[in-house]
Amino acid sequence: MVIGDDLATLLPWCAAAIGAVTVLSVQSKQHGGHESSTYRLQSATGFCYLKVHRSRTHWHNEVHAYTHWARAFGNQAPRLLAVHDTEPLALVISEVTGQIVETAQLSLTQARSVWRDAGAALVALHDLEIGPGFGPCFRGDPCADGGAAAEYIEAKLKQQIERAVAGSYLHAGELPLLEAALAHVSVFAGEHPVPCHRDYCTANWLVNPDGRWCGVIDFEFAYWDVRVADFCRDPEWTWMRRPDLVDAYFDGYGRPSTPHKAQQLFVARAEYALGAILWGCDHAFFGFAREGHTALAFLASQPLI
Numbered sequence: 001m002v003i004g005d006d007l008a009t010l011l012p013w014c015a016a017a018i019g020a021v022t023v024l025s026v027q028s029k030q031h032g033g034h035e036s037s038t039y040r041l042q043s044a045t046g047f048c049y050l051k052v053h054r055s056r057t058h059w060h061n062e063v064h065a066y067t068h069w070a071r072a073f074g075n076q077a078p079r080l081l082a083v084h085d086t087e088p089l090a091l092v093i094s095e096v097t098g099q100i101v102e103t104a105q106l107s108l109t110q111a112r113s114v115w116r117d118a119g120a121a122l123v124a125l126h127d128l129e130i131g132p133g134f135g136p137c138f139r140g141d142p143c144a145d146g147g148a149a150a151e152y153i154e155a156k157l158k159q160q161i162e163r164a165v166a167g168s169y170l171h172a173g174e175l176p177l178l179e180a181a182l183a184h185v186s187v188f189a190g191e192h193p194v195p196c197h198r199d200y201c202t203a204n205w206l207v208n209p210d211g212r213w214c215g216v217i218d219f220e221f222a223y224w225d226v227r228v229a230d231f232c233r234d235p236e237w238t239w240m241r242r243p244d245l246v247d248a249y250f251d252g253y254g255r256p257s258t259p260h261k262a263q264q265l266f267v268a269r270a271e272y273a274l275g276a277i278l279w280g281c282d283h284a285f286f287g288f289a290r291e292g293h294t295a296l297a298f299l300a301s302q303p304l305i
Contacts, residue, residue: 006037006052006088014050014092017082019043021050036220040095047095048081052088057136058220059089064137065219066093069195072124076206076215096215098206102236110211112248117213118205119252122197122230131193131224149191149226153267157182160274169281171293177300181270184304187263193224200230201238228261232268237291239269240298263304270299 007023014021021041028037036058039050053059066080078093101114134152147155161178164170170178197204198221206215221233231249232239239246250257273295280289 006090007039009088010050010052010084010090013084014041014082018048018092019045021048041092048092049078049095050090050092052090053220054089055220056089059091060138061136061222062220063091065195065197065222066091069125069128069222070219072128072195073121073216076121077219078217096206096217098208098214101202101205101207101213104207104211106207106211110207111245114205114207114211114213115245115248116252118200118216119249120254121213121216121252122200123253125197126194126227126230128195131195134193134224134226136223149188149193150185153188153226153271154182154185157185157267157271157274160271160278163278164274167278167281169277169289171296173300174293174296177296178270178274180304181267184263184267187260187267188226191226194227195222196225196227196229197222198225198229198233201234202236226264226268228264228268232265232272234272235288237295239265240295266299266302266304270296273299 011021011023021043024040024042024047026037026039028035035054037052039052041048041050051062053062063080063083063085066078070077070079076096078096080091080093082092084090106114133147134149157178161175161182164178165175197216197219199218200216204216204218205213206217208214255261273292276292276295277289280286280292
């Protein structure tokens with residue numbers, strides 16, 4: 001395996017922090033135009049992961065989440081072992097044994113059980129604490145926005161709509177739907193900022209050999225948000241394609257649906273779909289943009305409760 005500049009710097013640091021390690025594999029990915037690389041390592045005490053961030057914001061989010069929030073999942077989330085806080089920004093976390101759900105072959109019964117268990121596990125994260133405001137987490141600076149929930153959602157959605165209109169990214173009929181979502185942001189009045197994973201989906205859930213949910217990874221998008229953020233930010237768009245799994249998820253979470261919550265979901269799903277369009281168009285990832293358009297069309301076909 002070729003050792004790049006990052007590893008040439010970080011492997012000696014890893015050895016000083018946790019003992020000598022061997023690099024077993026590497027995976028790189030891009031989120032929002034920001035690349036991260038994850039190296040699976042073997043040490044004298046077992047397996048762990050070195051994650052290198054190009055985005056300082058994502059690094060801050062993940063370090064904060066592993067320091068303060070991952071404990072909500074007990075031994076079903078990685079533990080933070082070391083933090084490298086100068087360039088290259090990195091962290092080392094323990095390994096949670098399991099297979100990524102989106103790559104697992106699960107029966108219908110197993111899949112519903114996984115979604116139910118994931119919903120049940122999420123409650124402890126959301127109930128862990130109430131934050132001082134909404135937004136990303138920074139070391140020494142708890143959040144980006146100390147305002148109220150409705151104003152936070154409104155400002156974010158307005159900014160996205162303005163960008164989409166300026167870029168001519170919207171299809172016919174989409175702007176009225178987004179304006180309807182904007183008109184309903186008052187449904188978030190009184191919501192508190194809580195710890196949210198914000199990428200809580202099958203790409204980051206683990207199952208054991210019996211097909212049971214056994215963990216969650218990848219906290220780089222985690223920050224203070226409204227609870228519903230962890231019910232709509234799903235790159236597989238499960239709420240459109242597999243409502244039975246979403247029903248199991250809500251059942252596990254244990255908080256029954258109400259017209260008020262349905263309106264929150266409408267606003268949050270519209271905002272996520274618009275975000276997919278913006279990200280896809282800005283980064284020439286047009287497949288994701290098409291999925292965002294499909295999601296807006298789906299929302300337009302549903303009655304607004």
